Amino acid sequence: MVPFFALVALLPAYVVAQSPVWGQCGGIGWTGATTCVSGSVCTKQNCLPGAAPPASTSTTVVTTAPPTSTASPTTTSATSTATTTPPSDGSCPATPATITYNNAQLADIFGFVAGGRATTKDQFTCRQAEISTLFQRYELGTIPGKPQSVTASLSGNTLTINVSDQGKSISFTASVSKPSGTGPFPAIIAYGAPSIPIPAGVATINFNNDDIAAQQDGSSRGKGKFFTLYGSGHSAGAMAAWAWGVSRIVDALELVQATSGIDPKRLGVTGCSRNGKGALVAGAFEPRIALTIPQESGSGGAGCWRISDDMMKRGTSTQTASEIVGENVWFSTNFNAFSTKVPTLSEDHHFLPALVAPRPLFVIENTAIDWLGPESTFGCMQTGFEAYKALQKTDFMGYKAVSHPDHCGFPAAIQPQLTAFISRFLLNQSANTTVFTTDGKFSFNAASWINWTTPTLT
Ligand SMILES: *[C@@H]1O[C@H](CO)[C@@H](O)[C@H](O)[C@H]1NC(C)=O
Ligand SMILES: *[C@@H]1O[C@H](CO)[C@@H](O)[C@H](O)[C@H]1NC(C)=O
Numbered sequence: 453m454v455p456f457f458a459l460v461a462l463l464p465a466y467v468v469a470q471s472p473v474w475g476q477c478g479g480i481g482w483t484g485a486t487t488c489v490s491g492s493v494c495t496k497q498n499c500l501p502g503a504a505p506p507a508s509t510s511t512t513v514v515t516t517a518p519p520t521s522t523a524s525p526t527t528t529s530a531t532s533t534a535t536t537t538p539p540s541d542g543s544c545p546a547t548p549a550t551i552t553y554n555n556a557q558l559a560d561i562f563g564f565v566a567g568g569r570a571t572t573k574d575q576f577t578c579r580q581a582e583i584s585t586l587f588q589r590y591e592l593g594t595i596p597g598k599p600q601s602v603t604a605s606l607s608g609n610t611l612t613i614n615v616s617d618q619g620k621s622i623s624f625t626a627s628v629s630k631p632s633g634t635g636p637f638p639a640i641i642a643y644g645a646p647s648i649p650i651p652a653g654v655a656t657i658n659f660n661n662d663d664i665a666a667q668q669d670g671s672s673r674g675k676g677k678f679f680t681l682y683g684s685g686h687s688a689g690a691m692a693a694w695a696w697g698v699s700r701i702v703d704a705l706e707l708v709q710a711t712s713g714i715d716p717k718r719l720g721v722t723g724c725s726r727n728g729k730g731a732l733v734a735g736a737f738e739p740r741i742a743l744t745i746p747q748e749s750g751s752g753g754a755g756c757w758r759i760s761d762d763m764m765k766r767g768t769s770t771q772t773a774s775e776i777v778g779e780n781v782w783f784s785t786n787f788n789a790f791s792t793k794v795p796t797l798s799e800d801h802h803f804l805p806a807l808v809a810p811r812p813l814f815v816i817e818n819t820a821i822d823w824l825g826p827e828s829t830f831g832c833m834q835t836g837f838e839a840y841k842a843l844q845k846t847d848f849m850g851y852k853a854v855s856h857p858d859h860c861g862f863p864a865a866i867q868p869q870l871t872a873f874i875s876r877f878l879l880n881q882s883a884n885t886t887v888f889t890t891d892g893k894f895s896f897n898a899a900s901w902i903n904w905t906t907p908t909l910t
């Protein structure tokens with residue numbers, strides 16, 4: 453395993469103004485923002501939602517410089533504070549800077565790396581922060597927090613967003629199509645353009661994600677406006693850069709809300725295939741997204757690396773970690789070291805629903821296309837659903853898979869459930885959002901993948 457420090461040491465030094473909710477705000481080797489956006493507080497090393505903890509539990513932000521050698525640290529404050537139960541003072545267990553892990557099964561959603569399991573909703577918030585850290589560290593690269601300046605205007609159908617940070621600036625646009633009337637309307641941010649039907653009464657915002665981070669092929673690394681702002685050597689892969697872009701669209705919608713006719717508290721995000729992977733990541737990392745709808749995202753999105761590897765081993769040609777790192781730049785180069793050693797990865801994609809939770813999530817899959825790893829997605833999302841069970845919000849996550857030949861086409865069979873999720877969570881109408889169904893093409897043997905139990909979080 454390539455030590456994390458070796459990768460961190462290569463990053464250009466840059467400083468961001470404030471970290472977003474879940475974002476990193478401290479820790480060994482951290483050189484980024486040490487303050488959090490309002491509504492969150494820096495606890496140990498992540499910005500957790502909520503108010504500052506009582507003074508007696510004041511947080512210590514460790515901001516030592518990254519070691520210049522690639523040697524693993526012998527002792528760090530992170531590892532030395534490892535505990536077997538979550539701290540009782542309301543603070544979060546520190547995530548060790550170096551993690552030795554080897555598990556062919558799907559890791560425990562609720563278990564802290566340093567030991568102990570979340571049994572309360574507060575502790576689960578800590579675990580979500582840890583999951584965010586793990587994903588950024590090992591797969592996605594760092595998602596920068598709120599930049600120093602974001603300005604926006606909505607003129608006709610064009611939302612213009614100007615961003616400046618540390619002396620660099622970019623400007624990008626998103627096209628907005630609104631229902632007639634004055635609103636305010638909910639809106640769905642679509643990567644590229646929507647490939648699900650957007651109902652009447654909901655605005656559509658087309659996000660040109662390729663403009664923020666290119667995804668032509670392996671040569672796209674470091675290309676796009678995100679990298680103009682943060683440098684072509686930034687650790688972010690395209691999905692992290694896009695999630696940052698979605699957050700800036702939400703910033704912009706908050707800035708123009710008095711006149712835009714769009715309600716920034718009722719925003720959905722969607723995308724299909726590679727853009728479905730991106731939409732799921734954006735929903736996981738941006739808590740202001742009210743409804744996340746990844747469509748046919750497959751391996752690298754709603755599929756788990758471990759199950760996709762297993763499908764491959766059993767003879768189904770499916771996108772795997774070892775394939776994906778050579779195909780495109782969706783992930784950080786941090787991920788390369790794990791692509792052929794998936795069991796050493798301390799996270800997997802069943803953790804993505806656990807980051808979205810308890811916010812609403814509706815996962816659309818297609819069982820006809822083996823390359824998407826539909827069996828992997830089914831098992832992965834069923835495992836991720838345990839987070840919603842633990843939070844007693846089982847009707848806030850839905851999953852529906854049908855078999856149809858056109859990748860990213862929208863089958864009518866999914867319409868009732870899509871309508872239910874949008875009605876309930878964006879249009880504020882009552883609807884039955886209890887759904888977890890597939891066409892029965894395969895089953896998921898939970899006992900062979902899950903060796904932990906799901907708590908009822910109090
Ligand atoms: C589950 O498996 C992992 C990896 O083998 C192991 O470390 C862990 O202790 C197991 N958990 C339980 C509850 O058996
Ligand atoms: C964005 O930047 C452009 C070019 O600098 C400028 O003309 C425009 O007024 C800016 N728009 C906003 C909303 O800040």
Ligand SMILES: *[C@@H]1O[C@H](CO)[C@@H](O)[C@H](O)[C@H]1NC(C)=O
Nearest residue numbers: 715717718878879880881882
């Ligand atoms: C949603 O609907 C309920 C019941 O009809 C109403 O009380 C509430 O104000 C509505 N909320 C919004 C944000 O429109």
Ligand SMILES: *[C@@H]1O[C@H](CO)[C@@H](O)[C@H](O)[C@H]1NC(C)=O
Nearest residue numbers: 847883884885886887888889
């Ligand atoms: C909601 O839909 C589910 C799945 O179709 C069904 O089992 C359940 O009975 C429905 N609940 C209500 C309250 O209608």
